[in-house]
Amino acid sequence: MKAPKSAATPVSGAPGAGATGAAAGKTGGKDTRNTGPGRLLIAVYAVFAISATARAGYQILTKFSEAPLAYLLSAFAAVVYLVATVSLAKPGRTWFKVSLAAVLVELVGVLVVGALSVFDPVQFPHETVWSLFGRGYAFIPLLLPILGLVWLYRRRPDRTPAAAEGQR
Numbered sequence: 001m002k003a004p005k006s007a008a009t010p011v012s013g014a015p016g017a018g019a020t021g022a023a024a025g026k027t028g029g030k031d032t033r034n035t036g037p038g039r040l041l042i043a044v045y046a047v048f049a050i051s052a053t054a055r056a057g058y059q060i061l062t063k064f065s066e067a068p069l070a071y072l073l074s075a076f077a078a079v080v081y082l083v084a085t086v087s088l089a090k091p092g093r094t095w096f097k098v099s100l101a102a103v104l105v106e107l108v109g110v111l112v113v114g115a116l117s118v119f120d121p122v123q124f125p126h127e128t129v130w131s132l133f134g135r136g137y138a139f140i141p142l143l144l145p146i147l148g149l150v151w152l153y154r155r156r157p158d159r160t161p162a163a164a165e166g167q168r
Contacts, residue, residue, distance in 0.1 A: 033088055033096070033155045041151055044144060045085040048137075052078035052129045059126070067126040073113055077129040077141075080106050084148065093157050100152055107145035110134060114142070 032038070056074035064071055080102055087098035114133035117124040127136050134141030 033091070033099070033151070038088065038151060038155065041148060042085060042088045044140070045081055045088060045148075048129070048141070048144070049078060049081035049085045052081050055129070067124065070124050070126045070128045070131070073109075073130065074128040077106075077109060080109065088148075096152070096157055099148075103145045103148040103152060106141075107149070110141050110145060
């Protein structure tokens with residue numbers, strides 16, 4: 001007696017055979033932001049989260065009165081890096097949106113703080129992670145959100161109705 005065939009196990013050679021597998025391969029059947037190069041991206045974000053948190057914590061605790069704006073911006077950058085790290089590592093549409101928001105905030109922050117630190121250096125007597133577009137960190141803070149946005153674009157959730165139904 002033969003077992004009934006289900007849609008999940010198509011017969012090879014049948015029309016549409018492998019279509020389920022191909023569609024699952026494209027979307028990964030799961031979220032694929034934290035695989036391959038995504039792991040390196042998450043690792044770099046984690047290093048920046050740790051270093052920015054340590055730097056901001058030390059600066060705020062020991063010399064906050066010298067440059068309060070710069071040190072608060074360093075703390076804000078640390079929070080952004082932490083949110084980006086966690087959200088990039090988590091699967092799902094909601095975490096994708098959180099990742100996108102965090103990386104966009106990071107890019108805007110680097111550009112705004114970088115420009116302000118160039119045009120109004122009096123406000124930034126001490127550097128932040130984002131000062132001078134991340135010069136103190138080999139401009140990685142400027143490059144990282146661009147790479148992050150490219151990665152998120154390439155790994156964005158499928159927008160087809162069938163995929164949306166599968167996510168519910």
